Amino acid sequence: MTTIPSQAAVAATGLRKSFGDQVALDGIDLEVAEGTIFALLGPNGAGKTTAVKILSTLLKADAGTATVAGFDVATQAAKVRESISLTGQFAAVDEILSGRENLLLVARLRRVPDAGQLADALLARFQLTEAANRRVATYSGGMRRRLDIAMSLIGNPPVIFLDEPTTGLDPQGRIEVWNSVKQLAGQGTTVLLTTQYLEEAEHLADRIAILDQGRIIANGTLAELQQLLPPAKVEYVEKQPSLEEVFLAIVGAAGKDGHAGNDPSIGTDKSGTDE
Amino acid sequence: MTTRFFGDTAILTGRSLRHILRSPDTIITTTIMPIAFMLLFVYVFGGAISQGSGSARYVTYLLPGILLITIASSISYAAFRLFMDMKNGIFERFLSMPIARSSVLWAHVLTSLVASLTSVVVVVLVALVMGFRSEAGVGAWLAVAGILLLFTLALTWIAVIPGLTAKSVDGASAFSYPLIFLPFISSAFVATATMPGPVRAFAEHQPVTSIVDAIRDLFTQQPVGSDIWIALAWCVGILIVAYALAMATYHRKIA
Numbered sequence: 001m002t003t004i005p006s007q008a009a010v011a012a013t014g015l016r017k018s019f020g021d022q023v024a025l026d027g028i029d030l031e032v033a034e035g036t037i038f039a040l041l042g043p044n045g046a047g048k049t050t051a052v053k054i055l056s057t058l059l060k061a062d063a064g065t066a067t068v069a070g071f072d073v074a075t076q077a078a079k080v081r082e083s084i085s086l087t088g089q090f091a092a093v094d095e096i097l098s099g100r101e102n103l104l105l106v107a108r109l110r111r112v113p114d115a116g117q118l119a120d121a122l123l124a125r126f127q128l129t130e131a132a133n134r135r136v137a138t139y140s141g142g143m144r145r146r147l148d149i150a151m152s153l154i155g156n157p158p159v160i161f162l163d164e165p166t167t168g169l170d171p172q173g174r175i176e177v178w179n180s181v182k183q184l185a186g187q188g189t190t191v192l193l194t195t196q197y198l199e200e201a202e203h204l205a206d207r208i209a210i211l212d213q214g215r216i217i218a219n220g221t222l223a224e225l226q227q228l229l230p231p232a233k234v235e236y237v238e239k240q241p242s243l244e245e246v247f248l249a250i251v252g253a254a255g256k257d258g259h260a261g262n263d264p265s266i267g268t269d270k271s272g273t274d275e
Numbered sequence: 276m277t278t279r280f281f282g283d284t285a286i287l288t289g290r291s292l293r294h295i296l297r298s299p300d301t302i303i304t305t306t307i308m309p310i311a312f313m314l315l316f317v318y319v320f321g322g323a324i325s326q327g328s329g330s331a332r333y334v335t336y337l338l339p340g341i342l343l344i345t346i347a348s349s350i351s352y353a354a355f356r357l358f359m360d361m362k363n364g365i366f367e368r369f370l371s372m373p374i375a376r377s378s379v380l381w382a383h384v385l386t387s388l389v390a391s392l393t394s395v396v397v398v399v400l401v402a403l404v405m406g407f408r409s410e411a412g413v414g415a416w417l418a419v420a421g422i423l424l425l426f427t428l429a430l431t432w433i434a435v436i437p438g439l440t441a442k443s444v445d446g447a448s449a450f451s452y453p454l455i456f457l458p459f460i461s462s463a464f465v466a467t468a469t470m471p472g473p474v475r476a477f478a479e480h481q482p483v484t485s486i487v488d489a490i491r492d493l494f495t496q497q498p499v500g501s502d503i504w505i506a507l508a509w510c511v512g513i514l515i516v517a518y519a520l521a522m523a524t525y526h527r528k529i530a
Contacts, residue, residue: 056371086371092364096294108286
């Protein structure tokens with residue numbers, strides 16, 4: 001709880017935004033420490049995308065201030081854009097180009113010296129080498145998202161925004177994305193992601209803010225949020241495999257982790273199956 | 276910042292030109308309608324209109340108007356491509372990157388110029404097969420190219436507006452229908468003198484007539500007179516207004 005504000009990769013105070021008389025953000029404060037994963041959790045229409053758009057300089061806030069990587073989003077927008085990458089709600093990839101061409105495009109726009117070499121390295125890292133020269137229109141949802149995230153890594157921006165990175169993905173695709181996000185944070189990149197899936201926030205984030213109707217109604221680590229509720233009771237229940245576990249066992253999961261039973265802390269674990 | 280702008284514009288133009296190379300059908304569909312009009316007017320109506328002066332001469336008479344129709348139908352694809360970029364999020368990706376923001380629009384405009392002029396060349400080749408001949412020298416051809424380029428640029432900036440604001444694909448390209456229709460109420464197919472009063476008044480004072488007359492005079496080596504200046508004034512005027520409106524729309528969109 002007592003993090004030092006000077007090292008915040010993202011900091012916002014009192015952000016407000018309305019569209020006509022529709023209030024999207026009603027004064028939110030948030031702070032993301034460098035190198036951590038921060039999840040903005042909330043239902044559709046809570047204001048998650050609006051918050052991300054303001055932080056990535058695509059929208060201007062009506063009130064409040066925000067800094068990203070130490071730069072003010074309103075007055076130093078160009079500096080902010082040099083420090084971030086945005087992966088929007090829908091995979092923002094060029095369908096007519098191949099995967100490799102998409103990476104080259106972003107690398108050239110970011111003036112990366114060895115664009116071709118970097119593209120090949122990213123293709124390998126995101127298991128897209130085989131599909132490298134195919135048009136993106138032929139990619140699966142998971143492949144598109146991986147390409148999308150790979151494009152966001154070009155130029156090594158210190159802060160990455162992921163707006164609902166796994167919405168619309170099948171379970172394998174979701175695990176692939178989760179692995180990529182964890183790998184990123186492992187390298188010191190700050191990740192701010194939005195999600196409507198409780199499980200995703202729980203699985204990935206160091207800190208979670210719950211956004212509802214434009215306000216942050218809770219903010220903390222998973223453990224802190226759990227303390228908001230009455231203490232857990234110890235019950236013994238016979239554990240049935242969740243549908244997801246069955247599904248992944250039958251089709252042969254793409255990811256290795258996520259199912260090694262690393263979530264023993266939560267007693268009643270229904271959240272994974274019903275999204 | 277300016278070197279950034281030119282570099283980014285070049286990279287992004289390369290991207291959308293690649294789109295056209297990969298879907299050459301956009302060039303083909305753009306040229307089908309003008310070519311069909313040309314065939315129809317020359318071989319079906321042409322005998323009645325040209326009063327026996329020969330279909331080859333009527334092709335030459337007709338071609339300037341047909342070229343304007345070609346450009347008008349081509350720029351609807353500019354609106355379409357811009358709309359698709361807005362819709363699938365790649366526009367936002369570009370805008371959140373450290374690039375010159377206006378280069379995103381300029382890339383679409385330059386691509387539209389290349390696509391339109393490619394279509395124009397295809398239509399001119401078909402006209403040559405149908406008997407179009409011109410003794411015009413290099414200077415006159417350059418003047419024709421310049422007028423067409425300016426006309427395309429003006430219409431493309433008009434196309435940017437629906438491209439940025441449309442809610443659907445159909446909305447993004449529907450604006451071009453009246454532009455395609457405009458040459459029919461001009462001197463493009465028949466002399467305006469045969470038209471009844473109000474129609475004639477409209478035809479003689481709308482931009483297409485002066486542009487068509489100027490290009491026709493250049494093709495047939497007639498003195499262009501004041502037509503060319505009226506034509507240029509229209510093109511530049513439309514260009515300035517469309518550019519200002521498109522930029523205002525763009526800035527409203529991107530905050």
